Amino acid sequence: MFDFLEGYDVLGAFWMTVKLTALSAVGSLIWGTLLAAMRVSPVPLMRGFGTAYVNIVRNIPLTVIIVFTSLGLADIFGVTMGAADNFDVQGFRLAVLGFIAYTAAFVCEAIRSGINTVPLGQAEAARAIGLNFSQTLRLIVLPQAFRAVINPLANVLIALTKNTTVAAAIGVAEAALLMKEMIENEAQTLAIGAVFALGFVVLTLPTGLLLGWLAKRLAVKR
Amino acid sequence: MSSVLYDTPGPRAKRRNVLLSVVFTLLLLLVLWWVWQKMDDKNQLEWNLWEPFTTGAAWTTYLLPGLGNTLKAAAISMVIALPLGAVFGIARMSDHAWVRGAAGTVVEFFRAIPVLLLMLFANEFYVRSTDISSEQRPLYAVITGLVLYNASVLAEVVRAGILSLPKGQTEAAYAVGLRKGQTMTNILLPQAVTAMLPAIVSQLVVIVKDTALGGVMLGFPELLNSRQTLAANYANVIPSFIVVAIVYIVLNFLLTSFASWLEQRLRRSKKSTGAVLGEDTVEVNPAAVRGTYGTGENTGGGGF
Numbered sequence: 001m002f003d004f005l006e007g008y009d010v011l012g013a014f015w016m017t018v019k020l021t022a023l024s025a026v027g028s029l030i031w032g033t034l035l036a037a038m039r040v041s042p043v044p045l046m047r048g049f050g051t052a053y054v055n056i057v058r059n060i061p062l063t064v065i066i067v068f069t070s071l072g073l074a075d076i077f078g079v080t081m082g083a084a085d086n087f088d089v090q091g092f093r094l095a096v097l098g099f100i101a102y103t104a105a106f107v108c109e110a111i112r113s114g115i116n117t118v119p120l121g122q123a124e125a126a127r128a129i130g131l132n133f134s135q136t137l138r139l140i141v142l143p144q145a146f147r148a149v150i151n152p153l154a155n156v157l158i159a160l161t162k163n164t165t166v167a168a169a170i171g172v173a174e175a176a177l178l179m180k181e182m183i184e185n186e187a188q189t190l191a192i193g194a195v196f197a198l199g200f201v202v203l204t205l206p207t208g209l210l211l212g213w214l215a216k217r218l219a220v221k222r
Numbered sequence: 223m224s225s226v227l228y229d230t231p232g233p234r235a236k237r238r239n240v241l242l243s244v245v246f247t248l249l250l251l252l253v254l255w256w257v258w259q260k261m262d263d264k265n266q267l268e269w270n271l272w273e274p275f276t277t278g279a280a281w282t283t284y285l286l287p288g289l290g291n292t293l294k295a296a297a298i299s300m301v302i303a304l305p306l307g308a309v310f311g312i313a314r315m316s317d318h319a320w321v322r323g324a325a326g327t328v329v330e331f332f333r334a335i336p337v338l339l340l341m342l343f344a345n346e347f348y349v350r351s352t353d354i355s356s357e358q359r360p361l362y363a364v365i366t367g368l369v370l371y372n373a374s375v376l377a378e379v380v381r382a383g384i385l386s387l388p389k390g391q392t393e394a395a396y397a398v399g400l401r402k403g404q405t406m407t408n409i410l411l412p413q414a415v416t417a418m419l420p421a422i423v424s425q426l427v428v429i430v431k432d433t434a435l436g437g438v439m440l441g442f443p444e445l446l447n448s449r450q451t452l453a454a455n456y457a458n459v460i461p462s463f464i465v466v467a468i469v470y471i472v473l474n475f476l477l478t479s480f481a482s483w484l485e486q487r488l489r490r491s492k493k494s495t496g497a498v499l500g501e502d503t504v505e506v507n508p509a510a511v512r513g514t515y516g517t518g519e520n521t522g523g524g525g526f
Contacts (some may be wrong), residue, residue: 032370042239063438076260133228137227179339
């Protein structure tokens with residue numbers, strides 16, 4: 001019944017999706033946290049930069065960003081991410097770069113909303129014992145904020161998982177590209193669609209459940 | 223200027239802030255200068271590459287028709303997805319377990335799948351099972367994908383809206399003798415949709431952004447796709463990307479601003495229940511709805 005799967009590396013394609021997701025998630029978490037720190041910092045210029053970045057990047061379609069990394073960055077500017085001779089590796093790295101740039105804006109907003117959940121008194125107490133801005137943020141506010149935003153961050157992660165399909169637009173051999181190829185060549189459209197749909201349900205559903213459970217466990221009880 | 227995290231700056235903090243500002247400005251200028259140099263190196267700053275955008279032809283031949291198609295697909299998707307979402311949202315709260323279960327499964331299923339897969343699948347489905355002309359097919363496929371995904375997202379939005387209404391609304395409706403269906407259509411749904419209006423408008427941004435997928439993967443002649451034709455004609459890849467990105471930013475910024483204006487207005491108006499759920503509230507307060515993920519805003523390509 002599933003003989004149409006023969007000759008196609010479905011697991012390999014999904015593995016590519018997982019790799020794209022994992023690398024982009026780590027990168028965007030770091031860049032997003034930095035952006036969030038900028039947006040709440042006492043330096044007006046940094047706040048302005050953070051706000052501008054988030055509002056600009058959030059309003060550009062991810063597809064535009066991903067296509068730009070390939071046609072703009074790689075073709076025109078020669079940004080090859082250290083893989084000038086290997087087109088596949090280059091596409092993968094460029095896609096990750098694009099996903100990080102885009103997802104970080106959403107991570108930043110999630111973390112900023114988490115910072116807002118930390119009670120005023122915490123920061124006031126931290127200042128009272130003489131901690132400066134970066135100490136307050138690192139030691140007092142961010143640890144609590146992170147625990148409060150596991151759920152929104154899980155949403156961002158799940159969205160990112162689904163968004164990695166956009167990498168198909170620049171020819172990264174992940175699930176969406178393989179599905180496109182398969183449904184064009186094989187007769188069993190419905191079965192192929194079901195296999196790939198199931199693949200994404202399998203990827204996203206446990207993530208949501210696991211992180212939801214973690215969010216409940218780690219939530220700061222107030 | 224004071225916030226939770228830092229005091230009103232004293233003399234030392236002021237000095238430090240100025241220093242940090244200067245350092246940050248220098249870094250920013252360095253990056254900008256590097257980008258400018260890079261652009262200059264690759265001859266992307268030459269006026270003849272930018273000149274087309276100052277005349278009408280580039281806009282009337284390529285960009286405006288593309289933008290028109292983007293808006294058309296987004297508008298049609300929204301118009302179909304909203305009622306469909308309302309139906310599924312209500313069905314998820316049905317008293318009959320099998321209606322509830324079926325609607326829940328459909329909603330969770332389509333929310334878990336990337337929009338791109340839905341579009342690709344719809345496209346292939348139309349090729350095989352219908353006789354929609356090949357020019358119309360990408361539009362149909364894009365709309366189908368967007369409707370399936372966004373209807374399920376909107377279903378959750380509407381459900382959250384209904385759940386956020388005070389319990390007294392239903393009780394009062396029953397007390398004056400309305401039946402269950404009447405309570406829903408006359409009392410609960412109008413209020414829920416009003417309360418969720420900002421979130422619904424924000425969802426339009428997601429839909430507008432997702433139309434770009436159809437341009438790249440299905441050849442639907444929307445804005446991003448028109449950019450390619452334009453760049454092929456004028457050989458101005460970088461300028462065309464920048465202009466198209468600006469068009470998207472302006473369009474989506476207008477929508478976002480409209481949503482937050484609406485939210486302010488609804489919050490102020492005395493007629494509302496006071497329960498206005500903006501996208502932030504939906505996102506941050508997932509306790510309201512079990513398993514709220516992909517609540518829209520974060521769901522561009524495949525959602526996000």
